[in-house]
Amino acid sequence: xxxxxxxxxxxxxxxxxxxxxxxxxxxxxxxxxxxxxxxxxxxxxxxxxxxxxxxxxxxxxxxxxxxxxxxxxxxxxxxxxxxxxxxxxxxxxxxxxxxxxxxxxxxxxxxxxxxxxxxxxxxxxxxxxxxxxxxxxxxxxxxxxxxxxxxxxxxxxxxxxxxxxxxxxxxxxxxxxxxxxxxxxxxxxxxxxxxxxxxxxxxxxxxxxxxxxxxxxxxxxxxxxxxxxxxxxxxxxxxxxxxxxxxxxxxxxxxxxxxxxxxxxxxxxxxxxxxxxxxxxxxxxxxxxxxxxxxxxxxxxxxxxxxxxxxxxxxxxxxxxxxxxxxxxxxxxxxxxxxxxxxxxxxxxxxxxxxxxxxxxxxxxxxxxxxxxxxxxxxxxxxxxxxxxxxxxxxxxxxxxxxxxxxxxxxxxxxxxxxxxxxxxxxxxxxxxxxxxxxxxxxxxxxxxxxxxx
Numbered sequence: 001x002x003x004x005x006x007x008x009x010x011x012x013x014x015x016x017x018x019x020x021x022x023x024x025x026x027x028x029x030x031x032x033x034x035x036x037x038x039x040x041x042x043x044x045x046x047x048x049x050x051x052x053x054x055x056x057x058x059x060x061x062x063x064x065x066x067x068x069x070x071x072x073x074x075x076x077x078x079x080x081x082x083x084x085x086x087x088x089x090x091x092x093x094x095x096x097x098x099x100x101x102x103x104x105x106x107x108x109x110x111x112x113x114x115x116x117x118x119x120x121x122x123x124x125x126x127x128x129x130x131x132x133x134x135x136x137x138x139x140x141x142x143x144x145x146x147x148x149x150x151x152x153x154x155x156x157x158x159x160x161x162x163x164x165x166x167x168x169x170x171x172x173x174x175x176x177x178x179x180x181x182x183x184x185x186x187x188x189x190x191x192x193x194x195x196x197x198x199x200x201x202x203x204x205x206x207x208x209x210x211x212x213x214x215x216x217x218x219x220x221x222x223x224x225x226x227x228x229x230x231x232x233x234x235x236x237x238x239x240x241x242x243x244x245x246x247x248x249x250x251x252x253x254x255x256x257x258x259x260x261x262x263x264x265x266x267x268x269x270x271x272x273x274x275x276x277x278x279x280x281x282x283x284x285x286x287x288x289x290x291x292x293x294x295x296x297x298x299x300x301x302x303x304x305x306x307x308x309x310x311x312x313x314x315x316x317x318x319x320x321x322x323x324x325x326x327x328x329x330x331x332x333x334x335x336x337x338x339x340x341x342x343x344x345x346x347x348x349x350x351x352x353x354x355x356x357x358x359x360x361x362x363x364x365x366x367x368x369x370x371x372x373x374x375x376x377x378x379x380x381x382x383x384x385x386x387x388x389x390x391x392x393x394x395x396x397x398x399x400x401x402x403x404x405x406x407x408x409x410x411x412x413x414x415x416x417x418x419x420x421x422x423x424x425x426x427x428x429x430x431x432x433x434x435x436x437x438x439x440x441x442x443x444x445x446x447x448x449x450x451x452x453x454x
């Protein structure tokens with residue numbers, strides 16, 4: 001039986017051009033749509049690897065709003081799709097906006113069928129390569145280290161690491177935005193280690209953990225006798241980090257009066273200790289982080305806009321652990337290795353049910369939660385392997401994003417059930433097949449189809 005042709009979705013309201021494209025792509029299963037509703041329905045039903053999208057769709061055939069709405073919907077539902085956008089409307093501006101919103105490539109009308117065909121085939125080839133890379137990465141299971149110390153196999157986190165490497169060699173202020181427990185201090189240290197300041201001090205301070213009346217002294221220092229209890233002159237953290245990097249964690253918690261003083265330092269690179277009468281030149285790079293929405297705080301008057309732009313010359317957004325596929329298991333193995341050596345050398349690894357639980361958990365506390373759970377599990381484990389019960393993970397969160405379609409929802413459910421059965425039978429194929437009520441050949445087919453390992 002001949003191999004099934006790959007699906008190509010053509011979203012185009014010009015019927016004549018639709019016919020041309022269908023004729024030109026006889027090596028693909030061409031699926032056609034003329035508006036947003038039919039395009040999303042086709043995306044759900046046939047899950048195409050590549051989409052050609054005309055931005056001028058009804059009810060806005062002379063503009064681009066409807067086409068961009070379709071692009072946004074595709075990127076949300078199936079972000080690995082290669083979308084090739086075609087438009088005659090303000091080509092350069094539309095091209096930049098399309099790429100920024102996730103499009104793979106852009107082609108200006110009138111369409112040259114042969115040239116567009118080359119772009120389409122190149123997109124299919126790239127999609128296949130990316131799929132194969134994901135498959136190999138999921139099967140390899142080996143730790144991958146970036147920035148010298150951070151373990152990840154997720155493209156989302158590798159992209160963050162590459163950004164850190166690029167900005168580290170400059171002297172710009174870096175703002176790290178991410179939820180609590182995502183590793184902001186580790187990334188701040190990576191900025192320092194990859195910079196020309198690596199031989200200087202790296203000093204971290206959590207602005208939320210220090211009372212407001214003490215934070216100014218912590219940052220700027222004080223002279224002897226400046227206030228009750230100031231029995232000696234003390235350098236602040238900014239001064240201590242001279243020649244190196246100061247990491248301000250939870251910078252959104254700095255009170256407004258102190259924000260003014262910090263802004264002055266960033267503008268002039270000089271500080272004045274509390275009770276002091278002279279300015280001190282300081283060469284300190286600032287890296288800051290927060291989990292708060294600073295733009296909303298600016299709107300509420302709780303954070304200075306001019307300070308934000310001084311601190312956020314480069315903004316790096318850190319994905320949550322749930323947004324880093326494959327990383328929970330990689331990190332868990334690294335944590336287990338470290339904690340078992342320190343606390344319980346008898347523990348050598350994870351039982352299959354523990355790995356399945358780690359893979360399925362949504363990790364609301366991110367890397368910090370994973371680290372704490374593994375640490376506790378290593379202490380509590382009675383045998384050589386950490387089991388799922390040692391991790392104390394509850395029922396899976398119901399509030400997951402909706403699957404692309406019924407087929408993908410069934411696949412997710414099948415994977416989960418098969419992994420749990422494999423874990424309970426400790427990888428025994430016969431026992432797993434019996435537990436699932438299917439034959440061994442059927443189980444082998446499912447393992448191959450879902451790229452699972454016994």
